[in-house]
Amino acid sequence: MEPKIIREGYLVKKGTLLNSWKAVWVVLSDDGLEFYKKKTDNTPKGMIPLNGAKLTNPCQDYSKRQLVFKISTLKNQDHFFQATHLEEREAWIKDIKRAISCLQGGRKFARKSTRKSIRLPDTVNLSELYVLMRDSDNGIKELKLEKEKKIYNHCFCGSTVVDWLVSEGKARNRPEGLMLATGLLNEGFLQPAGELSKSGAEGGTESVLLDQPEAFYYFADSGFFCEGYSSDEDSIMKEEFRGAIIKQGCLLKQGHRRKNWKVRKFILRDDPVYLHYYDPTRNEDDPLGSIHLRGCVVSAVEYVPDAKKYDVDGNLFEIITSDEVHYFLQAATPEERKDWIRAIQTVSKTGK
Incomplete structure (x- = not known):
């Protein structure tokens, strides 16, 4: 029987021989992970067997x-x-x-386990905890904090995190709350903002969250930005970055000059409404470009002018800005294309 495909999409992968990182198309099946140079390739560049494999997260x-x-x-x-x-x-x-676990137990892959999960008292699901912290009503409030002539937007302090964990019954006391908060920081759910919190995160082999009102942090997927006098760690952000992040992910984008297609990371923000795109292989805060979406038209298309069919085929959509600049993009699946079009249409009407 052919392996069952479980998930597929773009990820950035480190080269096996060279220390280079490249965006690849990854296909997860119930027995292994295949990766391709392009989504349209028929032959994978490599295959990673999952039987007996170990997963390290975060790495x-x-x-x-x-x-x-x-x-x-x-x-x-x-x-x-x-x-x-x-x-x-x-x-x-x-x-x-789950794929690794099923291979070890000789079971078929299933997204939802039929068994009731048994949790030890000291076991905490940090992903679930993060979702609760982001809750708009009962979670941690994102504020505008000021320190040393700098304003930190969509931010909160370390002591607030510990306060919330204790008050919500997620930790029995402050030391235990600090341990949980440090775990959230180590896994990338929380990010340090400002010199004090960054010094705590970089002070040893493991990051440490500081239980202090002067140590600032932000959610990994928030609309955080700092403004004021810039330094190497905190740069002045432009007006177009003020909006909250609505959606993000990888898409194929056609170049304006060479008409070639490359994988780009896109971040959609509202108020003001911008779609910024980045090179996903680089850890850079500055985007390669931005698309102002106010008054734009976005729609699904079946083909792209100046594009060869074997290069891109299916799940295409087009953005036409108010000044009539055309952008052609390709999503990984029909559902993803619908989600992007719906999100862009919504913010283009409501944002400024």
Whole structure:
């Protein structure tokens, strides 16, 4: 029987021989992970067997890169992957873990377990905890905090995190709350903002969250930005970055000059409404470009002018800006294309 495909999409992968990171198309089946140079390729560049494999998440081998996880095979071969955002990494990790577990137990892969999960009293699901912290009503409030002539937007302090964990019954006392908060920081759910919190995170082999009102942090997928006098750590952000992040992920984008297609990470923000795109292989805060979406028209298309069919086929959509600049993009699946079109249409009407 052919292996069952569980998940597929773009991830950034470290080269096996060279220390280079490239965006690849990854297909997870119930017995292995295949990766392709392009989505349209018929032959994979490589295959990672999952039988007996070990998963390391988060992976701290490359401290300058966030959202990295490692798969180690039975033959002691390490493969490093990087996701573009937190939800994406968690979705891949969940399915890879279950695929490995099913292979070990001789069971078929199933997204939902038929058994009731048994949790030890000291076991905490940090992903679920993060979702609760982000709740708009009962979670941690994102504020505008000021320190040393700098304003930190969509931020909160370390003591607030510990306060919330204790008050919500997630921790019995402050030391236990600090331990949980540090775990959230180590896994990339929380990020340090400002020199004090960054010094705590970089002070040792493991990051440490500071239980102090002067130590600032932000959610990994928030609309955080700092403004004021810039330094190497905190740069002045433009007006177009003020909006909250509505959606993010990888898409194929056609170049304006050469008409070639490349994988780009896209971040959609509202108020003001911008779609920024980045090179997913680089850890850079500055985008390659931005698309102002106010008054734009976005629609699904079946073909792209100046594009060869074998290069891209299916799940295409077009954005036409108010000043009549055309952008052609390709999503991984029909459902993803619908989600992007719906999100862009919504913010283009409501944002400024």
